Amino acid sequence: MDAVFLALIALGALALLFGLALGYAAIKFKVDEDPIVDQIDQLLPQTQCGQCGYPGCKPYAKAIADGDEINKCPPGGDATIKRLADLLGREAKPLNDAHAGPDIKTVAYIREDECIGCTKCIQACPVDAIVGAARQMHTVIADECTGCDLCVEPCPVDCIDMLPVTPTVQTWQWQLNEIPVKQITTEAAVNGGSAK
């Protein structure tokens, strides 16, 4: 009986000790981590396009943190979904069809001689990438445009186009196999080669 008693005391004491140690460590060595919403927000592409159904990236980040699906962000695409899955330990899913859009980067362009200067697009732009004043022609700062196309719908005269971003010599990414090559008769090449 004594032995049982002793064992209980010993175990209890140990439990208390370790409990205290753990509690102390939890407070002392607490890791100051970004709140999860900020971490999620970091991964989202910040186009503020609202295609996820939320008014911006941050609200969507909040929604994800509260348990919403991670596959509602078309501009981020699969890469973002994968990163979110990694961060949250959830399963990566394919992009939700309801939120899927064309996978081409675009930038808004205002056909300036048709613009009536109504400022509606300016108000719609989530990143203030359109400049102009009332009754003055508006224009898009292409570098700041996220391609969210939120300005297209409000335009009363439909003068905003979403133009695909074309690669330039500087931004080209070495897609050699995508270059259309003019086919020149191979016989000529063969003859030329054998004529050496």
Add this chain to the structure above:
Amino acid sequence: MNLLSSPFTRQSLKTHELMRMVILCCIPGIAIQWYFFGWGNLIQIMLAVSACWVTEAVILIMRARPVFRITRDSSALLTGVLLGIALPPFLPWWMTVIAAVFAIGVVKHLYGGLGNNLFNPAMAGYVLLLISFPVAMTSWQPVVAQAQHQMGLWDSLNLVFTGFSSDGYSIQQARMTLDGITAATPLDTIKTDLRQGLTLDESQQNPVFGVFAGAGWEWVNLAFLLGGLYLIYRRVISWAIPGGMLLSLFVISGISFAFQPDGAASPMMHLFSGATMLGAFFIATDPVSACTTVKGRWIFGALIGAMVYAIRTWGGYPDAVAFSVLLANMSVMLIDYYCKPRTYGHKERQ
């Protein structure tokens, strides 16, 4: 016509040529093996090669890959050859086929085919058999000169395929030496003898020992050493892995031999017995499953050498190359990670 990317000129040595070169350099070893141990290994090589090749072709068809183009790389051929060399000469044919199918089907293709396998296919196949059929896998013949029954090509074929030679001898009988006892390999003999308390000198009175290592085995090993040196000369393999392996085996066995000359096998014994040279130059150097950094290769080789010594001395199996290689294969990622060379311009600044 596709646009090409630079460079537009290339060195001539191709992957399939590398593979063939390795196979060619096995030939001296195979010839010596034939001379000392008869036809058995040639039959095993043929069997293993055919089984490997058929498996490869079948799996490539299943994976809808261009069979002809890929089999041209001869990697399956090489796996078969190495497996055939390593297997005991009179191993029943179906065991060989199991090993070959396992090596190509599971170890190579389930991991993604050439270039993606984590383990050396030939050794994985070998170890599968070693674990499943330990007796058959350690049943080596005495050298031809010491055998009681001489086995010709026809006898060997019968033994492999039916279990009995044309004269009705079983595999057990084929292993009889002139003295009428079942032969053991030199490494096996030493291990058994030393454990029974015999000294090394006493053990080496046994006729399985030759001039400086096991009878016959020493020459086989020497032949593989020559083939391997040629491979290094042709820059087909890097000398780091065999160097590391042989050096570590030599040093470790040398130290232990120096401390107890009577109780441990000599470094020569270790270097020229069993599959040491075959392992060092032809198996551990399989680039796919070996380390790929220079420093890493030395460590990789040294690791194999140390494990070979440990298993031979203290383990349950007489030889250890296969196990050591597989174990080292597992640590490749880790070794390579810590052996990244210092890139140009990344000097520690003073």
Add this chain to the structure above:
Amino acid sequence: MIDVKQLLTTDKLWDYKGGVFPKYNKEQSRQLPIQPYWIPPVVRIPVRQHIGQSGHINVTEGERVLKGQLLTEPTHGMAVPVHAPTSGIIESISQGAANHPSGLSELTLTIRSDGNDEWRPRQPYANADELSNDDLLQLIRYAGISGMGGAGFPTEIKLTPVADIKLLLMNGAECEPYISADDTLMQAHANEVVQGILLMARLLDHPVVVIAIEDDKPEAIEAMTQATADYDQIRVRSIPAKYPSGGERQLIQIITGEEVPHSGIPADLGIVVQNVGTAHAVARAVYHDEPLISRVVTLTGQRVLKPANHWVLLGTPIEDLLHHHGLDELSQVIVGGPMMGYQLPKLSGPVIKTTNCLIVPGQNELSSPDNQVPCIRCGSCADACPVNLLPQQLHWYALAEDHEKLSEHNLNDCIECGACAYVCPSEIPLVLEYRQAKAAIRASKQEQLKSERAKQRFESRNLRLEQEKIARAEKHQQAAQARLKAMAEREQQASAPAATDDKKSAVAAALARAKAKKAGAVSAPPKTVVDESGQTIPDNRDVAAQREARKAEARARKAQKAAQAVQDSGATPTELPADSAQQSADVPAADNKAARVAAAVARAKAKRQAQQTQADDSVEQPAANLTEQVTGKPAADDKAARVAAAVAHAKAKRQAQQTQAGDSVEQPVANLTEQVTDKPAADDKAARVAAAVARAKAKRQAQQAENQRSPDATPRSKDQSDS
């Protein structure tokens, strides 16, 4: 640090790890001296031929230019100008095929040469000592000189000392197979090269100069040694031929044994590396006032009948050049050497400042592509890599697009020399993979920056909106307080005998309230407005005051309701009137303001009506009326007309949205449009607006009609045909 003095005497050379020994194939093009240049009928000058930005074009189409004339003005730091290589007429300034592996186009000046090759007036300096260092740098800059070895870095920037430069390393290694441009240049123009070197050395405050030449060019070494015999500070070193010894960082390692820190530049070590061709160009610019308009190009390959080095005018279309040398039906042309060059997708691209070699290979001369087999990790590539990378690992990570691992394995230190792919037995296009991975990493970094910026902008915008909202709320509150105060005062008055200004204050309060409601965001606090005193005060003035106040209150409530309706219809339109009012605040005219207010009211009303009306003709009239009201205002100018158009438009849009597709839509809008266009004051701006409106409307109708016909058509799909 390097002991530079020792470099002048030591025989020691360092070696770098790796490297390969390809077949050099330089003999073919070394047989003949450098051939004189040929004037093509048309030259195409891309405005940007170097690393950095292009200058500002200062010629116009149709203008005649003389040889050597400045075509672009270098307006900012990294800009380098381009010049007319021969005299002629500027035919066009447009996008033209670039001499670039992508085959994309870039801004190009096309000059049709007149064949006279007439120089602009030149003022060569016989003695460069006349020039100050700054003048010399400006001269180099305006001569359009950028590195001629490969990358094309602006030479002037490299020669502007940022650190104490102790060694000027002249790169004459030319380690790439096939190319012999620098080799023949050094042989033929050794003295000019040395003149250029001296000028460069002067700008760098006379460092030690080492000219490094690979030992497979004995004639060039001989020529340079002779030309530099008189100079103590210049030494010619013969280095062993090995690829890629001509790489800037490799050459530094060979000559000094030092490594350039991975994130640094050679100047960090006190070293500047220049190509010998660049030195020649500098000498020509100073002593002959000849800007960079031509260069030596090696024309070689098995299909070239007479491989040789040629002086080629920059801008000469490659196709034309090859035709001129008897090459037709071209299939494959490689620009640069076989190790680092690229295949030209569009042969119409021109020769530019960095084009040192054109190879037209025979059928089996250079390797064919499709023999790739899987990597077996043989490690040959790691042995060949001159910067000690692990190409076999990079290959895996590049395939997996694992950018983190790639950076960890120092992909960015890859110099794309091609040694790894050259030795690869599996014929994997490693360099291409690395280039793609590098570009992808760069792009994703840029994306990251952009998204960071977008986030900031989004957040600051939200902040601004929030503040505006608060400001508005405050104003509402102020107005409410004013009302309360007025009411309290009124009660006081009701109890006490009325004073003269009773009524006045009540009216003022009411007006203030109404105004606050109506203006919303207009910042002026409620003021006393009208003075109605001086009238005889009747006995029932109390009651009248109360009635007045009630009326005002009712008006205010009505206005509030209207505002509420607008708010309900969406957040965006609420802000619209306020914003537009603010933004056009610079328009002082009072009637303008009135028009605006009218417009805002009209809009609000239209919205409310549109919301309430269930698509019938009743929409038509009030809207039209409203518009009439607006447009009818005598003071309304064309701005007002535009507003009207916007109103009409908004209305039309809403109607269209709500109406279940009937003819009823068409009519009111048409009316509106007519009204707008009818306006006598309407100028062509108004007409344009009307046109735009009409277009939009037509589009919407078409869309709606479409939707009706096929109910399953998605509403998002837009009619692409623009009317």
